[in-house]
Amino acid sequence: MGSLEEDELVRMVRDFIESESPSPTNSSSSNCLALSHRTQYLILQDVLTGETSSEAKVLKHVLKHMKGRRDTKRSTSLRNWLVKNLKIDGLRASLCQTSWSTSLGCPAGEYEFIEVINEGENGRTERLIVDIDFRSQFELARPTQYYREMIDSVPVIFVGNEDRLCKIISLLCTAAKQSLKQKGLHVPPWRTTSYMQSKWLSGSRKELENPRNDYTGSAEIGNWVPPMVKPRKMDLPSASSALSCQFSNMSLNCCNV
Template sequence: MANFLEEIALEDQRLEGHGEKIRATSAEPCNQSNRSNSSDGDADEGNIGSLPDSVDPAEFWQSSYKILKEILADSRPSGSKLRKEVDRAVMMARKTAMCHCQKATGSGCASCLRQVVVDHLHTIGYDAATCTSKWRSTREIPGGKHEYIDVIVQATDCNKHARFVIELEFRSEFEMAKACDEYRNLINQLPESYVGKPEYLNAILGIVCEAGKKSMKEMKIHMGPWRKRRFMEMKWSGPHRRWSFDQSHIGPVRSKDVGVPVIVFGPRFFEAPAMEVA
């Protein structure tokens, strides 16, 4: 934690550099004004003609591979210990009968797996919680709901904190039944589970969602709104409820790291008021 602020500053610089590369690789800028000013909606809807013919396919895929590889490499040092603990918890869960809910299957369900990981992280001292993001339908994207894990890490020598997102089925979020070989190769670079900061996650989305659009154009398939970058971003970066627990308290408690009111009665989970964490 001693170099916490320096690490954040260095990561901000790296992310800004990746952002410039992503904007250069993308066929369209990914800023809100361009999205809202689009007259025909092709860029947002992912219609087959949304990418200009001037974009050289070989250059596009080569640049996408390179930038994604750089983003993944830069993201690994942050939360490396946390990532090891998540992998350990998943490995232990899959060796035991971890699922006892109504959705129980031979390999267990994703919800129970998330709970096992959260419990393990709590046991070793992490401020981990299950998060539920939920958003309404708009003209551009359908409404949706998603569950994932987050961890709040507090710096010991300042009031700063870092938020880490844990998505246990990360690679599968981008798999497509019909995709070009270049897209499949790109997706295979992604880790099965993502453990890292939201900023790196959004940088990854910038590359992968644009690649998905390119793949569907090449396959002459319409891109559904649930594969848009904005829809994917809402899963991990949109307003969400953070579910927490504390077995040693009865009554209202407050998360010391993010100031989220949490109602707790023993080990059961109760939701905190809806909030948006940057």
Template sequence: MGSLGEEDLEQLVIDYMESPMIASDELEKPSGVLMSLQDVLGAKGEKEKEIEEKIKSFIRRRKLSYKGDDEKKDVMKRIVSKLRSDGYDAFISRTSWDSSFDRLEGCRVFRCTRKYEFIDVMVASDRDGDDVNKLRRVIIDLDFKSQFELVKQTRCYKDVTEMLPTIFVASEVRLKRVVSLVCNEMKKSMKEEGMSRPPWRNKRYMQAKWLSENRLRVSGSKKGSWSLFDDGQGGEDAGTTSRGGIGLKTKCCFPIF
């Protein structure tokens, strides 16, 4: 093959310069669900930002870490103690809800009462007008991201879960929207991977972890002093913070054939 002449080389340069260029941000343009999730995660109220900054600063200063449930519970107690010393109405909440699996319609194989613990803070509403004096919940979960992890997942779902924070501070409304978006993508991911979706992976079940009507205040009472080593027994700690409270016993019901 002969060498390129000056005219041929010049033409190659012109062709390269005039060819359409694809910007890198277009190649990596986020999907609609990622943009929606980013918007919801970023739409923090002033109280949520304030509480999140306090918690992260406290964990960083005290060099707190946790692996198992026991260590996580200890860190939650320390955070509640810190928030209460700063004037917040903070406490550990425990939700409980019925979980069932029906092999056939109308034939319940088992029913178990599940439970989950996180931190609740009651704050004044950010809204103006009639709701200004009403209290609302700010939910703090120290292990939020791991609640949505899957063994097998699509690339799209992995991008979604990587966006989730480990420490999540949110209002009920914002948390519900995040869980709804992630669970919809989880359903698609499991279908594409050929995985059957168990009952504890549906949206209603996942939302019940934080938004169940059966919610107990298990640590941090307005009445009297509160100890770092409070075991949640007695006083207001053992009371329910919402209607329809039930016990935390596990029930397994099997069909009679």
């Protein structure tokens, strides 16, 4: 690739990133339609590697606890367990759930992820989204080769702010639409940009109370200690029950005669 072509590509990448808006209602899919597959891939890599220092710090804590759990089912219990460990590390983490109603062809749904509120150097708070099953949300059943290359570059565990997340969603949803059309498949409503943005950026978001933690896949939880059981007092038979036993034995002896 010549230097002029490289400069042009870098300019396109920067223009795309700077033109993106974190607003969930502002879809920028049209900005990506004219981009080639290679350009889309390079822009995605630029966004994925453009993490801030605060994002890198939180990701380090998450990976520390999730090490060796790639094949573990990403359940509510595992997310809750991770939240507890992040709190032990001193992070303001919470388990969140978004929900949204059907609107403009976008079906209703709900989603669950972890939220970390980070204090910036300027005193402003920053909302970071932690998703331990991020890549699977964008996978297709019959992807084209170029879309598979894009998905393979997406991390399984994502930590990022809303701005960076919006850019990733816009790129992947546009690429998914192109992939489905090339395969002659219909684009389902749950693959649209608005639906995918609703998963993490819906205005209807609530913090879940910590459920009972039944995840036992880590030694960090601690050794289980059985509860103390008080010995029961042995009840002595009363005179009436002893007499009943004698009558029962007599009945049995009579029947055996």
